[in-house]
Amino acid sequence: LRQLPGFDRFTSAELDFMRTFKAAHRHAPAQSTLFHEGDAVQGLYTLFTGWACRYRVFHDGRRQILCLLLPGSLIGIEGVLDQRPHYAVAAITDITYCALDQRLLPRLFREQPALALRLLEAAMEERRLLDHRICSLGQGSAEERVAALFIDIYERLFRLRLVRDGSFTLPITQQQLADLLGLNPVHTNRVLRRLRERSIVTMQDRSVHIHNMAELYRIAAVPDGASQCMPLL
Amino acid sequence: LRQLPGFDRFTSAELDFMRTFKAAHRHAPAQSTLFHEGDAVQGLYTLFTGWACRYRVFHDGRRQILCLLLPGSLIGIEGVLDQRPHYAVAAITDITYCALDQRLLPRLFREQPALALRLLEAAMEERRLLDHRICSLGQGSAEERVAALFIDIYERLFRLRLVRDGSFTLPITQQQLADLLGLNPVHTNRVLRRLRERSIVTMQDRSVHIHNMAELYRIAAVPDGASQCMPLL
């Protein structure tokens, strides 16, 4: 992970600092829950390998997956801020992660301001993802949502060097996909079929192949950064 | 603003530090844009009075309002992180805001770790709001979304002491309400009518009156913190 651009900007002093706080290197099996909504979180985690997600469950069983967590994702900051998380975190695949000592954060802010700033940057990056998801859920049709999600995942995996020839593993069920997209699993399936029939994307055996990236972007209708200067009506 | 709980936890040294970086106290008229998507943001703002919002516009004119900004909200952190925002910010009402010097942040992290930590807390609080919105947009029916949004705004205004007897001003049009909810304005109107006819909420002349809070909470179906311990299927 350290090899990757974006993860390589640590000074050796910063790395030493982190190591003193590294409490444990753990792993968790697929489908296990790291913590529930309202639990006291007992540490700050960094995901090393595997997939996880943040999610919320409603009284009646509906579930919304808020965010996919990929290698490098920080998990459970609220624990260190003495808050209770309003969401749960579960491993999707088997995962390995690093657990940092809870008392890290105050010292980190005092002694390693550059690292602290990095933390804020990470939070802003996550906000960007959440904003995109809100646009997708609020304005997108089913097809647009699926396209936007695939692009979102593609781009994150690309930066992690986990894409080969427009293909990547996506170890989630269609049920989970539907919970990400705010769609019914049956309808999700139909949308996937249509995208397959039009030779744009196929999703099989936990892996996604993008055959027509340009068309996928067109469907997703993502507002690109340089876009609109429209007034607020 | 300083009087309010949550805003009163500053030491005088911290206040002095902030003041040295306070570049200007400005105001902007209703409907004006503070910055567009992709603009270089020239400072860090704190909203003092009035309402604003973060939003994105699609190629085809669809618009999603990401977040309402209320007094106390921090605006434009990415400017200080040398990033371009992926969203625009517009004033809804006339607003006044404080502009802080751009070079504040690195020094703040070096010299005022407690303040820096506060910044991270604020970011986490905003993430909580975004997570709720995602749940609302992804899983909620039109009625649930409206109820959840009213509760969300109610709770934020309550903390700002801007609620009286279950009533508060909400200076937005139904069009803008629809853009927040990811709904069609026509349908939004119909939902409002139904809630009015059932004596739950009325929205008139830019102000909202909640007549039956319990029922509103029931409709919103917000997953409460203490809730579910369900597995991820």
Place this chain on the structure above:
DNA sequence: CGTCCCCTTGAGCAGAATCAAGCCTAGTGG
């Protein structure tokens, strides 16, 4: 071999979008 989970497909329904028209208020200008 049977069970369980996941994927797939069909039929029918419902919630929300779209299209279209009328109303009310505030602001503008003759």
Place this chain on the structure above:
DNA sequence: CCACTAGGCTTGATTCTGCTCAAGGGGACG
């Protein structure tokens, strides 16, 4: 002072996207 306009709100009629219910197929695993 009044006609005119524009924006926002309200309502009806119709369409369609996505949901629900239901059933069958295939692979993995005990």
